[in-house]
Amino acid sequence: FPKQTFSLCCKPFRCRSLPARRKYMRSPLVPEMATQEVQLNETLSHLKTESDTLKTKLEEERAKLHDVELHQVAEKVDGLGQFVMKTRRTLKGHGNKVLCMDWCKDKRRIVSSSQDGKVIVWDAFTTNKEHAVTMPCTWVMACAYAPSGCAVACGGLDNKCSVYPLSLDKNENLAAKKKSVAMHTNYLSACSFTNSDMQILTSSGDGTCALWDVESGQLLQSFHGHAADVLCLDLAPSETGNTFVSGGCDKKANVWDMRSGQCIQSFETHESDINSVRYYPSGDAFASGSDDATCRLYDLRADREVAIYSKESIIFGVSSVDFSLSGRLLFGGYNDYTINVWDVLKGTRVSILFGHENRVSTLRVSPDGTAFCSGSWDHTLRTWA
Amino acid sequence: MKDGIANNSTASISQARKAVEQLKMEACMDRIKVSKAAADLMAYCDAHIREDPLIMPVPASENPFREKKFFCTIL
Numbered sequence A: 001f002p003k004q005t006f007s008l009c010c011k012p013f014r015c016r017s018l019p020a021r022r023k024y025m026r027s028p029l030v031p032e033m034a035t036q037e038v039q040l041n042e043t044l045s046h047l048k049t050e051s052d053t054l055k056t057k058l059e060e061e062r063a064k065l066h067d068v069e070l071h072q073v074a075e076k077v078d079g080l081g082q083f084v085m086k087t088r089r090t091l092k093g094h095g096n097k098v099l100c101m102d103w104c105k106d107k108r109r110i111v112s113s114s115q116d117g118k119v120i121v122w123d124a125f126t127t128n129k130e131h132a133v134t135m136p137c138t139w140v141m142a143c144a145y146a147p148s149g150c151a152v153a154c155g156g157l158d159n160k161c162s163v164y165p166l167s168l169d170k171n172e173n174l175a176a177k178k179k180s181v182a183m184h185t186n187y188l189s190a191c192s193f194t195n196s197d198m199q200i201l202t203s204s205g206d207g208t209c210a211l212w213d214v215e216s217g218q219l220l221q222s223f224h225g226h227a228a229d230v231l232c233l234d235l236a237p238s239e240t241g242n243t244f245v246s247g248g249c250d251k252k253a254n255v256w257d258m259r260s261g262q263c264i265q266s267f268e269t270h271e272s273d274i275n276s277v278r279y280y281p282s283g284d285a286f287a288s289g290s291d292d293a294t295c296r297l298y299d300l301r302a303d304r305e306v307a308i309y310s311k312e313s314i315i316f317g318v319s320s321v322d323f324s325l326s327g328r329l330l331f332g333g334y335n336d337y338t339i340n341v342w343d344v345l346k347g348t349r350v351s352i353l354f355g356h357e358n359r360v361s362t363l364r365v366s367p368d369g370t371a372f373c374s375g376s377w378d379h380t381l382r383t384w385a
Numbered sequence B: 001m002k003d004g005i006a007n008n009s010t011a012s013i014s015q016a017r018k019a020v021e022q023l024k025m026e027a028c029m030d031r032i033k034v035s036k037a038a039a040d041l042m043a044y045c046d047a048h049i050r051e052d053p054l055i056m057p058v059p060a061s062e063n064p065f066r067e068k069k070f071f072c073t074i075l
Helices: A003-009 A031-064 A070-076 B002-027 B034-051
Strands: A087-092 A098-103 A109-114 A118-123 A129-134 A142-145 A151-155 A160-165 A179-183 A188-193 A199-204 A208-213 A219-224 A230-235 A243-248 A253-257 A263-267 A274-279 A285-290 A295-299 A304-309 A318-323 A329-334 A339-343 A349-353 A360-365 A372-376 A380-384
Touching (some): A031 B002, A070 A304, A098 A372, A098 A380, A160 A199, A199 A230, A208 A230, A243 A274, A253 A285, A285 A329, A295 B034, A304 B034
Parallel strands (some): A098 A360, A188 A230, A274 A318, A318 A360
Antiparallel strands (some): A098 A109, A109 A118, A118 A129, A142 A151, A151 A160, A199 A208, A230 A243, A253 A263, A274 A285, A295 A304, A329 A339, A339 A349
């Protein structure tokens, strides 16, 4: 398959930029309007020049500190040994493509969502299904486990994020207790609880991210800055403060201050949509995975990209990335059905994992790092260790 | 009509102004050298690598995913 057509036909509802501003009339009816138009035009082009100058200056500042490459500094680090990672459990039960999954803090439960609208909670040790709910929409692209383990949040083409409290009574109808929390004007691409069950952060095809209060459904803060669909987000590890990173179809990864709504840093080096972003465990860096078939590492304090994880033989997009507990390994789920494991410091691939029979759409390492779980368009989830 | 033109271009201008403000703010950031950043990333890895079960495998009996256990539920 030529890479471009493959990605276009299999990625519904993505990559639509926000509509361009309407151009104003070329021939004004009144002379005063002509003068006004000329003035506005001048201001606009003046601002554009200023913007370009600032961008160049920003690049120069960043380049001054680029004294060495990460993989060069990492040459003195011991190489990693041989890896034996295998599928330890296969979770079967979804009737269609698995789109998203998340771990519970108890390190054994998993929530997953799929194209057919089903959201399932599993016990990953026993592979038993503990809860199942059918959403009223298809393409449930986002799901998340609450920190307490007592609720799950999910959403997709319904443009909403809904929270379902999980009951101990297996017979109880989960759908009855559903609470609508977030409302966007386009599909929900990702959601995550913050440190508590009380707030949820969402990202959407409408180009924005938003922070919501679960109890009241109130919008607490919105984050504007992406020029196209936002596809992913990740919260900074709690020790490092109130920030999160988002990635979008505009090829940008933005770091936001949750309290002010301000974009504090922006990175634009990918050549295509950013499908996944994940913080390095220390909070000082984050990795991204993109349709351009590369994963990249951005350091927040150096304010630049510090590593690219790619190979000429890898031509399919990355859908999902996550770090191992120490941050030494980066796992990437790819659209060519494989999972590539990268040495974060040296920039080399240490392993390639086969098993899924269709593209890998989601991948998360368990909270204690003992395993990671991948979900795929082949309708299954696999835990690997 | 006049207002229409003004609104469109003022909107573009305010968008452009916001972009310029954003860039000015980003330009003021205190940055560190890549060598320092890289050293810190390496130090973190080094400090935590021994606790990383996917790199330093713990005995199978301690990793619930690696141990072979057969689960049966009594219906």
